[in-house]
Amino acid sequence: MDAVDWDARYRDSPDPWGQDPAATITERLAGRIPGHAVDLACGDGRHARWLHRSGWTVTGVDYSAVAIEAARATDPDGGIDWQVGDVTRWAPAGPxxxxxxxxxxxxxxELVEQVARAARWLAPGGRLLYLGHSLENYHRGVGGPPDPAILPDIGDLARAADGLRVHALEHVCRQVGDAVAIDILLEASRWEPPRHR
Structure with a gap:
């Protein structure tokens, strides 16, 4: 889908993902000291809003102008920097x-390349967190995109994290009614420079 398709989807189905952030994200980030966060492909902003409420300075980026317009409408204090941009070309001004x-x-x-590129933006001590539908979900789970060509598996995200310190790389199963959806999680950081003895 391109930006025009996503614009149409957000027009036809306002608030398609709900207002609450994904539980996996809140669990992984709870307790982290807030800093500057970038929410890539932020959609209508549910995770960016949660980060902002948790004390982070947040930039939310999505290539759907309709999604960004909806996100701005739910950010009454204007505390989040909402940007329309193609995440495969966009980059922050600094770490x-x-x-x-x-x-x-x-x-x-492309996803493998994007994850590796985004990791280069991290400041010392910074984290990259990827959560998405797994290829396993296509075969064994429910929901998610019906195109296996856009669904990563563990090996794909391992390649994306080559050279990074991997804190977690795993499947996350979540209950959806009577069935189970299978997500995939990567949490990684850049290696700190070695300390000389």
């Missing part, structure tokens, strides 16, 4: 403390 990529689905080779 950031968190890059969140929540349900960003690209052709797998």
């Amino acid at each position: 950031v403390d968190l890059v969140l990529m929540s349900f960003l689905h690209l052709p797998v080779a």
Whole structure:
């Protein structure tokens, strides 16, 4: 889907993901010291708003202008920097403390490249957190995109994290009614420079 398709989807289904952030994201980030966060492919902003309420300085980026317009409408104090942009070309002005990529689905080779590129934006001690639908979900789960070409598996995200310190790389199963959806999570950071003895 391109930006025009996503614009139409957000026009036809306002608030398609609900207002609450994904539980996996809140669990992984709870207790982290707030800094500057970038929410890539932020959609209508549910995770960006949660980060902002948790004390983060947040930039939310999405290539759907309709989604960004909806996000701005739910940010009454204007505390979040909302930007319309193609996440595969966009970059922050300087280092950031968190890059969140929540349900960003690209052709797998492009996603691997994007995750690796986003990790280069991290400040010392910063984290990259990717959460999306897993390829396993296509075969064994419910919901999610019906195109396996945009669904990463563990090996894909391991390639994306090559050279990074991996804190977590795992499947996350969540109950959806009587069925189970299978997500995939990568949490990583840049290695700190070695300390000389």
